[in-house]
Amino acid sequence: MSSEGINQAALDPGLTVRMLRTLGLVATLSGLLVVLSYRVTLPIIEENKRLAIERALFKVIPGAATRQDFVVTDQGIQKASEELEGITLYAGYDQDGRLKGVALEAAAAGYQDVIRILYGYDPYCQCIRGIEVLKMTETPGIGDKIAKDPVFLENFVALEARVDVSGQGLEHEIVPVKRGTKTQPWQIDSISGATISSNAVARMLNDSAQQMAPIILKDIAILEAGA
């Protein structure tokens, strides 16, 4: 506001009232409209988010038909509820209620920004059964191949993530290797030209599985009973 305006306001008390009245009215109207659209869209948005997670979930846990959410707490894995805080696990079950796998979120810095994925862990074969990219801003046509390159996704049909004898971490680190040089089931065949994005996927899977696979195996009975 110019100094002219301030002087005018000092000379004319009516102007102050008019300014307050206008801004007050507009702000009230604005609040009403925002709250209204929030209330109207909230259930639809929640439903969209649920559908998005389930779509990804059933993709990374082959054979899953229903799901149950769990939370990792200091006391081990517990069924998710409003009060519990911690890392969320999504357990997937088949039609007969048998545990088919657990889906987890993992994230790491990619080429441009953080890449977030959902991956499915099968506690019976102790391997990763699939990945689904939730959010990324990788270069189109290069880094975004991690979401659709068929040869790269082949890595995650049965990527070994076996827990070692001490039960603290993985027997073999999940590592990326150059395209075509994969010899071990815990190696990830990278995408040539998208090394940083491929490495990010390997790193986030390794970090997450190192920490979570032992926890899942320890409390597998709770997960199996969950359906």
Place this chain on the structure above:
Amino acid sequence: MPGLPDTTEKVSLDTFLRGLWEENPVFVMLLGMCPVLAVSNTAINALAMGLASTFVLVASNTLVSLMRHFIPKQVRIATYIIIIATFVTMVDYAIQAISLDLYNALGAFIQLIVVNCMILGRAEAYASKQPLGATIINGVGIGAGFTLALLSLGVVREILGMGSLFGIPLFGDSFQPWVVMILPPGGFFVLGAWLLVFAWVKQYREQRLDQQEVPQHDS
């Protein structure tokens, strides 16, 4: 400027058409370049962004026009921004409800409609001085011009950069996409090319007009 006497204009077809051609916000006024360059990488993104901006433009201009005798000039910009931000928030929720994929693709650019100078510019230069009818028609015209401009960038970039249109593949698997077109530089290339086309058409029309006028002066 508010405070000057109303220079109310008569509503005509031109009130609408001006936004499409003569005062096209992108190709003529070069306003709102940020979303134009950033989210015109596919036709769907461009269309969604254009429609969202049009809604905000028309709705905020409607309110500004209704309240134009009521807003003291000292707080007019603050008032316009509150009004614009309100409608942007509504659009933000609406897009999340329509499609999360679309919402993720548009990213921060929905919220950034608040600072699109095309919208504030219309509120200041047009809606604050004109009656409701003219404002709505002009807003729809400008919005259509903006959407059309975004779409003309989006269509070209998607076809060249991905070999598809509205997500439908146009060519066979042998098509090698021109990836740079969907990356940021592609936005500048295509915008530059369209500006060239527009400038050329304008020049051509002016020359035609000149040629038609010359004989009249002679006779």
